Amino acid sequence: MLPPRAYYFIGLNAVRVLSIVALLLVFSSNIVTLVNDVKAVNRFLEAGEASRIAAANNVTMTAALKSIDYMSGSTVPNQPAGPFWAVLNRLLIIAQTVILVMSEIGFPSQFFTKYFPVLGREFGLGALGVIQMLIGAAVLSHRVDTFTLVSAFFLFSVGCLNVLLGLIFRDGAKSKRSVTSWRDHAKSALPTHIGPVDVRPVVNAGAQYMGHKAPFDSPPPSFLSQLHHTGSSIHSTEKSPEKNSSGLGFGRQGEKAAAFQGYLLSKPIESLPKYAPARQ
Known part of the structure; x- marks a missing residue:
């Protein structure tokens, strides 16, 4: 059973593949349409020139040529600068499909982050979908061949x-479908240390009574006299060696004496068994 994040990753990348395929289809179909439009414009210009030469004084034929809305077999309107705008429209659509394909691939990411932020990684898929719908609507608004019609409708649906x-x-x-973010998430799920870790706090008893920076340099005279008294008491008593080995027992004075001799005392963490009730 895969986690929900895996299903999001697979589904979003499947939509990305469909988007790239639709953009490539529109790219190729618009190149074909552009070539057909250029050929149709050349035929129209040749036919119009021949008609003007054959019927120089025929006003009816000249008016008929001017009344044609679109050039035959093309998407070029029969109006001033019609071929220019038709060709420019196809070139812009082709350029937009190239940019969108690069955005879907994610390369170069810095280019989109700096110049086209809406197509970068910081934005979602809404802006991309709107641009795809605009391209599809621009193509579908003209009478085109079957291949161009199907590819534009497919892009509009995507x-x-x-x-x-x-x-x-x-x-x-985009972060959910990104391969790099998936790898980073997988790396962050791994443990960052190997082996047992000692979490017991180390208590430096010498720091409790030393106020200067060097805790073991020049102890106070009162402590030296107390330590001397402790040493004499160790030699003078032999009744309980376990208890009187330091002369001061296990209290604060004993910790101070042990810290002065270079020993560090550690206290275990208090814990209760799992079956014990919680303290109130």
Whole structure:
């Protein structure tokens, strides 16, 4: 059973693949349409020139040529600068599909972050879907061949799906489908240390009575006299060696004496068994 994050990763990347395929289809179909439009414009210009030469005084034929809305077999309107705007429209659509494919691949990421932030990693899929819908609508608004029609409708459908995913996941959609973020998440789930770790606190008893920076340099005279008294008491008593080995027992004075001799005392962490009731 995979975690929900894995299903998000697979689903979003499947939509990404469909988006790239749709953009490539629109890219190729617009190149074909551009070539057909250029050929149709050349044929129209040749036919119009021949008609003007054959019927120089025929006003009816000249008016008929001017009344044609679109050049035959093309998407070019029969108006001033019509071929220029038609060709420019196709070139812009081709450039937009290239940019969107690069955005879906994620390369170069710094370029989109700096110049096209809405297509970068910080934004979701909503802006991408809107641009895809605009491209599809621009192509579908003209009479085109079957291949161009199907590819544009496919791109428009994928754009609607991206808008829906953008509304659901918002700005986290691209991070959920990113391969690098998946690897980073997998690395962060691994333990950062190997072997047991000693978590017991180390208590430096010498720091409790030393106020200067060097805790073991020049102890106070009162402590030296007390230590001398402790040494004499060790030699004078032999009744209980376990208890009187330090002369001061196990209290604060004993900790001070042990710290002065270079010993560090550690206290275990208080714990209760699992079956014991919690303290109130």
